Amino acid sequence: MSTVIIDYDAGNLRSVLRACHEVGLDAEISNDPERVRRAPRIIFPGVGAAGSAMKSVDRNGVGEALLSAFQAGTPILGICLGLQISLTCSEENNTTTLDLIPGKVRRFALDDPSLKVPHMGWNAVHVRREHPVLAGIEPGDELYFVHAYYPDPKNANDVLATAFYERDFCCAVAHENYVATQFHPEKSGRVGLDLIRRFADWNGDAQ
Numbered sequence: 001m002s003t004v005i006i007d008y009d010a011g012n013l014r015s016v017l018r019a020c021h022e023v024g025l026d027a028e029i030s031n032d033p034e035r036v037r038r039a040p041r042i043i044f045p046g047v048g049a050a051g052s053a054m055k056s057v058d059r060n061g062v063g064e065a066l067l068s069a070f071q072a073g074t075p076i077l078g079i080c081l082g083l084q085i086s087l088t089c090s091e092e093n094n095t096t097t098l099d100l101i102p103g104k105v106r107r108f109a110l111d112d113p114s115l116k117v118p119h120m121g122w123n124a125v126h127v128r129r130e131h132p133v134l135a136g137i138e139p140g141d142e143l144y145f146v147h148a149y150y151p152d153p154k155n156a157n158d159v160l161a162t163a164f165y166e167r168d169f170c171c172a173v174a175h176e177n178y179v180a181t182q183f184h185p186e187k188s189g190r191v192g193l194d195l196i197r198r199f200a201d202w203n204g205d206a207q
Contacts, residue, residue: 013029042066046079
Protein backbone atom coordinates (compact mmCIF):
# COMPACT_ATOMS: atom_id res chain seq x y z
CA MET A 1 0.00 0.00 0.00
CA SER A 2 1.02 3.59 -0.60
CA THR A 3 1.95 6.17 2.00
CA VAL A 4 -1.15 8.29 2.61
CA ILE A 5 -0.97 12.09 2.52
CA ILE A 6 -4.04 13.13 4.49
CA ASP A 7 -6.40 15.49 2.70
CA TYR A 8 -8.43 17.63 5.10
CA ASP A 9 -8.87 20.70 2.90
CA ALA A 10 -5.71 22.35 4.24
CA GLY A 11 -3.65 22.94 1.11
CA ASN A 12 -0.10 22.23 -0.15
CA LEU A 13 -0.81 18.55 -0.82
CA ARG A 14 0.49 18.47 -4.39
CA SER A 15 3.88 19.86 -3.41
CA VAL A 16 4.16 17.18 -0.72
CA LEU A 17 3.17 14.50 -3.23
CA ARG A 18 5.76 15.73 -5.75
CA ALA A 19 8.44 15.68 -3.05
CA CYS A 20 7.53 12.10 -2.14
CA HIS A 21 7.75 10.98 -5.75
CA GLU A 22 11.08 12.78 -6.17
CA VAL A 23 12.64 10.71 -3.39
CA GLY A 24 11.02 7.46 -4.59
CA LEU A 25 8.31 7.24 -1.92
CA ASP A 26 5.07 5.79 -3.31
CA ALA A 27 2.32 8.07 -1.98
CA GLU A 28 -1.29 9.03 -2.57
CA ILE A 29 -3.56 11.83 -1.36
CA SER A 30 -6.67 10.59 0.45
CA ASN A 31 -9.44 11.72 2.79
CA ASP A 32 -10.68 8.14 3.28
CA PRO A 33 -10.43 7.20 6.99
CA GLU A 34 -10.01 3.51 6.18
CA ARG A 35 -7.05 4.19 3.90
CA VAL A 36 -5.52 6.29 6.67
CA ARG A 37 -5.97 3.46 9.19
CA ARG A 38 -4.42 0.87 6.85
CA ALA A 39 -1.57 3.00 5.51
CA PRO A 40 1.99 1.73 6.11
CA ARG A 41 3.02 5.32 6.83
CA ILE A 42 1.25 8.69 6.91
CA ILE A 43 2.08 12.31 6.09
CA PHE A 44 -0.13 14.91 7.79
CA PRO A 45 0.63 18.30 6.18
CA GLY A 46 -1.36 21.52 6.08
CA VAL A 47 -1.55 25.28 5.91
CA GLY A 48 -4.32 27.49 7.25
CA ALA A 49 -6.14 27.97 10.55
CA ALA A 50 -6.46 25.52 13.43
CA GLY A 51 -10.20 26.06 13.93
CA SER A 52 -11.26 25.28 10.38
CA ALA A 53 -8.77 22.41 10.17
CA MET A 54 -10.25 20.73 13.24
CA LYS A 55 -13.76 21.09 11.85
CA SER A 56 -12.58 19.33 8.70
CA VAL A 57 -10.81 16.41 10.42
CA ASP A 58 -13.80 15.92 12.72
CA ARG A 59 -16.28 16.08 9.86
CA ASN A 60 -14.64 13.52 7.60
CA GLY A 61 -13.35 11.18 10.32
CA VAL A 62 -9.67 11.37 9.43
CA GLY A 63 -8.81 12.72 12.87
CA GLU A 64 -10.02 9.53 14.54
CA ALA A 65 -8.31 7.47 11.85
CA LEU A 66 -5.02 9.29 12.45
CA LEU A 67 -5.30 8.63 16.19
CA SER A 68 -5.93 4.92 15.50
CA ALA A 69 -2.89 4.76 13.22
CA PHE A 70 -0.75 6.53 15.81
CA GLN A 71 -1.83 4.10 18.53
CA ALA A 72 -1.04 1.20 16.17
CA GLY A 73 2.55 2.44 15.76
CA THR A 74 2.32 3.65 12.16
CA PRO A 75 5.18 6.03 11.26
CA ILE A 76 3.70 9.53 10.86
CA LEU A 77 5.22 12.78 9.60
CA GLY A 78 3.38 16.00 10.50
CA ILE A 79 4.10 19.24 8.64
CA CYS A 80 3.23 22.82 9.70
CA LEU A 81 -0.52 22.95 10.47
CA GLY A 82 -0.54 19.14 10.70
CA LEU A 83 1.96 19.43 13.54
CA GLN A 84 0.02 22.21 15.24
CA ILE A 85 -3.31 20.43 15.38
CA SER A 86 -1.58 17.30 16.68
CA LEU A 87 -0.90 18.96 20.03
CA THR A 88 -3.50 19.34 22.80
CA CYS A 89 -4.74 22.84 22.04
CA SER A 90 -3.94 25.97 20.05
CA GLU A 91 -4.17 29.68 20.82
CA GLU A 92 -5.38 30.09 17.23
CA ASN A 93 -9.18 30.29 17.41
CA ASN A 94 -8.84 28.95 21.00
CA THR A 95 -9.02 25.46 19.50
CA THR A 96 -9.00 22.05 21.17
CA THR A 97 -6.87 19.87 18.92
CA LEU A 98 -6.05 16.17 18.51
CA ASP A 99 -3.81 15.66 21.60
CA LEU A 100 -1.49 13.13 19.98
CA ILE A 101 1.39 15.09 21.51
CA PRO A 102 0.79 16.81 24.88
CA GLY A 103 1.34 20.55 24.58
CA LYS A 104 0.05 23.89 23.35
CA VAL A 105 0.47 25.89 20.15
CA ARG A 106 1.31 29.54 20.82
CA ARG A 107 1.27 32.69 18.70
CA PHE A 108 4.50 34.63 18.30
CA ALA A 109 4.54 37.60 20.72
CA LEU A 110 7.53 39.64 19.58
CA ASP A 111 9.02 42.79 21.10
CA ASP A 112 10.93 43.92 18.01
CA PRO A 113 8.52 45.80 15.70
CA SER A 114 10.78 45.14 12.72
CA LEU A 115 10.04 41.42 12.96
CA LYS A 116 6.85 40.48 11.18
CA VAL A 117 4.27 37.83 11.97
CA PRO A 118 3.82 35.50 10.23
CA HIS A 119 7.44 34.44 10.25
CA MET A 120 8.29 33.66 6.63
CA GLY A 121 11.42 32.52 4.87
CA TRP A 122 14.56 30.48 5.39
CA ASN A 123 15.84 29.93 8.90
CA ALA A 124 18.58 27.82 10.46
CA VAL A 125 17.37 24.74 12.34
CA HIS A 126 19.26 23.42 15.37
CA VAL A 127 18.74 19.72 16.12
CA ARG A 128 18.58 19.26 19.90
CA ARG A 129 18.56 15.47 20.13
CA GLU A 130 19.19 12.58 17.80
CA HIS A 131 16.38 11.21 15.68
CA PRO A 132 16.56 9.09 12.50
CA VAL A 133 14.39 11.46 10.44
CA LEU A 134 16.47 14.57 11.23
CA ALA A 135 19.81 12.75 11.19
CA GLY A 136 21.09 14.53 8.07
CA ILE A 137 20.48 18.13 9.18
CA GLU A 138 23.81 19.85 9.82
CA PRO A 139 24.53 23.00 11.89
CA GLY A 140 23.69 25.99 9.74
CA ASP A 141 21.27 24.18 7.43
CA GLU A 142 18.29 26.39 6.65
CA LEU A 143 14.71 25.25 6.00
CA TYR A 144 11.63 27.12 4.83
CA PHE A 145 9.03 28.48 7.28
CA VAL A 146 5.70 30.27 6.95
CA HIS A 147 3.76 30.44 10.24
CA ALA A 148 2.37 32.71 12.94
CA TYR A 149 2.18 29.99 15.62
CA TYR A 150 4.68 27.47 16.97
CA PRO A 151 4.47 24.27 19.04
CA ASP A 152 5.26 24.23 22.76
CA PRO A 153 5.33 20.56 23.85
CA LYS A 154 4.56 19.81 27.49
CA ASN A 155 7.41 17.30 27.66
CA ALA A 156 10.79 18.90 26.94
CA ASN A 157 12.04 15.57 25.61
CA ASP A 158 9.53 15.85 22.74
CA VAL A 159 11.41 18.91 21.43
CA LEU A 160 13.49 17.67 18.53
CA ALA A 161 14.79 20.92 17.03
CA THR A 162 14.60 24.68 17.53
CA ALA A 163 14.97 27.78 15.39
CA PHE A 164 15.49 31.43 16.31
CA TYR A 165 13.10 34.34 15.67
CA GLU A 166 13.83 36.95 18.34
CA ARG A 167 14.07 33.97 20.67
CA ASP A 168 14.40 30.21 20.35
CA PHE A 169 11.21 28.35 19.48
CA CYS A 170 10.45 24.68 18.95
CA CYS A 171 10.33 23.82 15.24
CA ALA A 172 10.29 20.02 15.31
CA VAL A 173 8.89 17.45 17.70
CA ALA A 174 9.05 13.70 18.07
CA HIS A 175 6.77 11.58 20.21
CA GLU A 176 6.92 7.80 19.88
CA ASN A 177 6.15 6.99 16.21
CA TYR A 178 5.21 10.59 15.31
CA VAL A 179 7.76 13.12 14.07
CA ALA A 180 6.67 16.57 12.91
CA THR A 181 8.15 19.82 11.66
CA GLN A 182 6.96 23.42 11.75
CA PHE A 183 9.03 24.11 8.63
CA HIS A 184 8.09 22.77 5.19
CA PRO A 185 10.52 20.03 4.09
CA GLU A 186 8.76 19.82 0.71
CA LYS A 187 9.75 23.45 0.06
CA SER A 188 13.25 23.27 1.56
CA GLY A 189 15.39 22.01 -1.30
CA ARG A 190 17.88 19.19 -0.88
CA VAL A 191 17.83 19.27 2.95
CA GLY A 192 14.05 18.95 3.03
CA LEU A 193 13.96 16.19 0.41
CA ASP A 194 16.59 14.26 2.36
CA LEU A 195 14.34 14.51 5.44
CA ILE A 196 11.42 13.02 3.49
CA ARG A 197 13.72 10.30 2.16
CA ARG A 198 14.75 9.38 5.70
CA PHE A 199 11.11 9.33 6.77
CA ALA A 200 10.45 6.85 3.94
CA ASP A 201 12.98 4.50 5.56
CA TRP A 202 11.95 5.08 9.19
CA ASN A 203 10.19 2.25 10.99
CA GLY A 204 8.67 4.45 13.70
CA ASP A 205 11.25 3.76 16.41
CA ALA A 206 12.41 6.78 18.37
CA GLN A 207 16.09 5.84 17.95
